[in-house]
Amino acid sequence: MALAMQWSLDQTSSSAISVATGILRAATADNVQPLAILACEQFGNTIAMCQETILKIERLVVPTPEPAVLAFLKSTVGYFPNDTVSHLGKSLAGVRFLSLAAAMVSTLGASEAAMTMQTMLESTASDATLLPSIRNIRELLSSIESKCCKSGFADQVAGWQLFFGQLDGGLRDDIQNRRMQAIPHGPGMEALLDSLRQLHRVGNDDITKVTVRATRSAPWTVAFIKWCLGSPPSIFWDDGTPMLEKDGTFSVIIQRDRDHKKAEEFQVTIHSSIRGPSDLVSTTIDNTNRHPYMVSIRSFGELIMCHAFDDGLATRAVQEAMPYALRRVVENFTGGGYSPTRTQSMDEFTRGLMPSPFPPDYAISQVYRLLFAKKLEFKTLDDDLKITDLPLISAYFQELSCSCTDCKPGSLRNAMCPREVFLGKLFTLVADVLALSLFHYPESLKIEWMAAPSRYSLIHGEALSLMPPVRRMTFFEAVQSILRDKPRSETRGNDCVLDWALSRVGHRLDSEAIESFVISSFNGQTVWPTVYDSHVYAKRGYLQLSWLPGLLIHKKDVYDIGTSVGSSLKASTETVDLSHEPVVIPRNLFPGMKLQWSVSADSRIAGRLQIGLMVRDADKTYSTSHSPSTIFRISCKDHIYITGDCCHGPNAKLNEVDKLSKFTGPVVPAVSVPFINPKNPFFMSAPSQPQDQTISVVAVDGCDELRFFALSGVPEEGHVVLRRAACLACCLDICRKVDAKALIL
Structure with missing residues (x-):
């Protein structure tokens, strides 16, 4: 099917009744405007999209399986039949639109994507009087967001971040410091899509090449080009040195010498054998994307190691410490606080009777293997030893030169301690592994990866000392107190573990909701404590979480x-x-x-x-x-x-x-x-x-x-x-x- 440069509502099916019935069903199911559905479907006729991506959308996004029944709540988890995605999936134009929407919504979010989408609709519409509003488009994108997260585009962006992080030339430092998270929304994305349209439009034989200059947005840009074309573009440094050479008509050029304080210049240039090169757009973009990506658990593990630790001694030190750290936290974390009045014998007696929120060792080992593709063998550290006494951590600390007052007494410099930074990341990793081990079937789970600076970019070294005494501990602080051998008298609580686990899958609830939590449904994943369904309070893993893909539906409402x-x-x-x-x-x-x-x-x-x-x-x-x-x-x-x-x-x-x-x-x-x-x-x-x-x-x-x-x-x-x-x-x-x-x- 040839690509159109413009779309029109006149191009809809000749059967008005058939069109109206399908759109009204979809609009009713998702509470969106029929005009938005119709306009976006016709806009799909202008989108260049490869067969590989179209088939992926038809396989992963379009199908609506039978909803699962939650008998204890008399509710279901799934999607409405004949929803917006189902309607759009019936036509090639609709699937093309879903392919574009999946890339935008899963990385930009519905609100930001709606503004860019409306600009593209305006520029390609033959009749501007029948355009849906930004609000209409946002409602449509919000209704399809949970299904679009299953497309896997976010994992492709993550993969290209890892690719650039493995290269020389300072890109690893940019990746670790979150300087390559930008997305060319607005004019940049419109020009990128237009270049793809012109390149693949029948009759444009004079278009020979498209060049994109991008650095901070390079991972997303390369992933998007591959998403649309089916193969990645060639990638070069601005001095012509190749990073990745492909036989194709698309090239991405990355600037070697760059000022991180300035906004990036994003430029799309079309090369014509007749007219020569011409710029479709030359605009600036910043690195302010704050929308989280929902990635697979394997991508999440790879991103952690790429962003938080280098490939040398630090990574080896983490691998050495994790079996000991996980064992110590599992054995010493209880829902309640430290009680110095108990006798040691009574502690040993009661310890054998106390339940643990964490699942059996095999479940923790499974999550560790899914994250890092490595086998976990739990090890016990002697009571008189600390995590920092392990050989590789001790050796790594010797490599780190630090001028803070703790590492260098008498120093006048109030420096950020790299040892504390490392330990903060290690403790965060321990908390994440244990939190994710609570979920049944973690291999299918989508994990939130923040595009903005995340827990792995923050400094936790002084978290406990700065913590107000009346504030509830976070799970990180509880892990830190155990691994630093600094027991706290205040209650740690299960709320902190539950909050941490839910936030890992993008369920961010306020403290009141966490304290009275029964079930939540965000990002296309519905989560609830297993004990609510089974009614069996497990001695090991009473806080385990069941989940299903889909929306929480009760009496036909979401x-x-x-x-x-x-x-x-x-x-x-x-x-x-x-x-x-x-x-x-x-x-x-x-x-x-x-x-x-x-x-x-x-x-x-x-x-x-x-x-x-x-x-x-x-x-x-x-x-x-x-x-x-x-x-x-x-x-x-x-x-x-x-x-x-x-x-x-x-x-x-x-x-x-x-x-x-x-x-x-x-x-x-x-x-x-x-x-x-x-x-x-x-x-x-x-x-x-x-x-x-x-x-x-x-x-x-x-x-x-x-x-x-x-x-x-x-x-x-x-x-x-x-x-x-x-x-x-x-x-x-x-x-x-x-x-x-x-x-x-």
Whole structure:
């Protein structure tokens, strides 16, 4: 099909009814203007795009698989049938537009891409009276952004950044300092697209060559040219020295001597055998692109090593340190803070009962292999050694010349310490590996790579000393305190781990949303804690995250986030008296009780769901709700202990009735004590009997749903033991040793 220089709505299908039906379905599904869909589809007739990219878009972006069902939320994750992408994918012009949109949206973002797209629509329209507005285009691009992130264009940009980072001539330094992140949006991109159009237009035999001068935008420019042509351009230094020679009509020229303080000159020149060279555009662009790229986990790992560490001793030092650092953090990080009052023997006893937010070693090793294509073998560092005592790190520090006051006492120079910079990057890397290990199926995950200076460009050396004492620790600060052997008294909390993990996949939530987190959906990925779906609180990996590609859809509306509502208690018409039930053997005294999730749209905040936990018993008309996120708040205070196996068997009976324990339920316990606190139904207080002598045994043996509900209702100030396979006697013994007032069977 020959490329057109202009587009027109007159070129639409002769079947007006067919066109109207398809566009109206797409517009209704994505809440976009039909004019924007129609105009962008016709604009695709003017776009030069290779067959390889067209096939990739048809394979990765256009298909709409059946949505997956989240039964516990009565919602789905996926896309609407007959959406905008589906409509555009039915025509070659539409697929060409999607190919261009995928490159722009996945690296510029919908808002910035919309401004450039509207300029290109204006310059190629035969009738300017039928142009969609910037707002219309932005809404359309926003609706297709999550699917466009699957195209893989961002990974191609990352690949060319790595290519330039491996070359001589100072480009590696530019890559590491984020000076090659620019994108030629506006006139630059319009000229680049126009040059491709003229080069491939039938009848333009006199066009022999296109030359692009770009340095800071070189990775994106080369990736875009390859995206459109199917093969990369030739790349030269401005003195003619080749970096990459290809048989083609496109060349990119990079300036060797450049002033980093000045804006880059971006120039597109067309060479004609008749008219000679002529500039399509000569404009300046800056390096202010702040939109993050969503890249594969392998690209993310390669970018980290290229941007953060050199290829020599620093990289080897990191590879030496990671097995020790990961092991030390996994073994020493707990949800709660450091408690110097515990005896060492009690610490060892409780450590074996405490759950860990991190998954088993094999999951961490898998993420490490996906990131760096290397096998991870965990190693334990002696207690009296620090990470900086490792041979290669010590040798690398000897190579670094530093004039800061810490490394050179008496120095008057307040210099930035390169050793602290290295350690900051190492600690960030440890945090990232552990955060990504929380995700199931990480090989398909898209990871956020910031085009702007990121965590790997910041200096973390003084983070702890500058941290206000009342502020919650970040996961980086928790990792740093462990690896520097500086225990902190404040609570580290699971929130910092969850926040770090979600931000790695582009889910940036405020502190309130993190504290009440249930589910979030951004950048075409929907994430929720696995325990919400499985109802099984794992001893190793209770903070693991499930995810699916697609949008979060509830009752035909799209939502970005779901947060838990506060606990509430509705009066029951009937109570259960369990005082006559002796505590002798594990039991489930609530076989008719069922767990339900309550889901409703938040009337105050658009795009947000309010989610709560409920249990109902038809016979006894219980109705109560808990906040599901409570399960992580009590975890972060080291208040949950999980039993393992014992030698007696899980169903072994007590030799005699335990008179200092009483059966209770997951809603409102009714036991023979003078007073029950309705706010804390697990923890009884009786004026005539010391509270710390009575253990509430939640009689839900064998029911994971009710165990989960019981955990979500545990007060934050109490301790609880969660039974797995140990016998009742061993569980009660553990309760008394750790001063827990509740045992969940």
